[in-house]
Amino acid sequence: SQQGEEDPQALSIQEGENATMNCSYKTSINNLQWYRQNSGRGLVHLILIRSNEREKHSGRLRVTLDTSKKSSSLLITASRAADTASYFCATGGNSGNTPLVFGKGTRLSVIA
Amino acid sequence: ETGVTQTPRHLVMGMTNKKSLKCEQHLGHNAMYWYKQSAKKPLELMFVYSLEERVENNSVPSRFSPECPNSSHLFLHLHTLQPEDSALYLCASSQALAGASTDTQYFGPGTRLTVL
Numbered sequence: 001s002q003q004g005e006e007d008p009q010a011l012s013i014q015e016g017e018n019a020t021m022n023c024s025y026k027t028s029i030n031n032l033q034w035y036r037q038n039s040g041r042g043l044v045h046l047i048l049i050r051s052n053e054r055e056k057h058s059g060r061l062r063v064t065l066d067t068s069k070k071s072s073s074l075l076i077t078a079s080r081a082a083d084t085a086s087y088f089c090a091t092g093g094n095s096g097n098t099p100l101v102f103g104k105g106t107r108l109s110v111i112a
Numbered sequence: 113e114t115g116v117t118q119t120p121r122h123l124v125m126g127m128t129n130k131k132s133l134k135c136e137q138h139l140g141h142n143a144m145y146w147y148k149q150s151a152k153k154p155l156e157l158m159f160v161y162s163l164e165e166r167v168e169n170n171s172v173p174s175r176f177s178p179e180c181p182n183s184s185h186l187f188l189h190l191h192t193l194q195p196e197d198s199a200l201y202l203c204a205s206s207q208a209l210a211g212a213s214t215d216t217q218y219f220g221p222g223t224r225l226t227v228l
Contacts, residue, residue: 003154
């Protein structure tokens with residue numbers, strides 16, 4: 001399975017600190033995406049990184065991808081209480097019609 | 113808001129009831145999805161529709177019956193559910209045809225379903 005698996009399962013930090021979440025997967029991918037979910041709500045797309053990219057930024061978010069290690073990381077800098085949510089990675093396969101496969105997520109708590 | 117709406121937001125039903133979940137996307141997308149999200153489990157893909165045709169069905173029990181009358185609307189008809197079917201049901205849409213995983217998905221807020 002190409003399922004992404006996030007690490008850690010839960011993370012608690014103080015406001016202002018950086019938060020790093022990791023995702024590992026098993027098979028070749030076309031792209032990897034990160035999504036955020038507030039409690040009991042739908043997922044919101046954060047960033048997509050393609051297999052030929054190594055790093056991508058969006059505001060306070062920084063995503064890296066290491067295809068040789070089959071892993072990705074999401075860094076949130078200068079965290080805020082509003083960043084409290086679950087974060088999911090989703091992997092897209094190389095076959096054109098394969099759907100995204102989501103991991104179990106990392107629960108991030110940012111304490112004010 | 114993401115442009116994907118779901119109704120109802122909360123639903124409580126008995127095991128003998130029949131109910132339907134509705135999803136509508138206002139983004140002009142070509143593919144729509146139903147996911148099930150249970151506590152401490154990965155998001156489970158249930159159905160994928162591309163241009164109103166089902167292209168993926170991940171061995172979902174027949175007590176869940178999807179319907180896609182047009183590219184903007186998606187329904188999930190429920191009948192004789194079990195308590196273990198209680199979960200958050202999420203609808204999503206994407207621009208790409210055939211539910212290709214190269215595309216971003218836009219999710220609705222979900223329907224919290226409780227089966228008694």
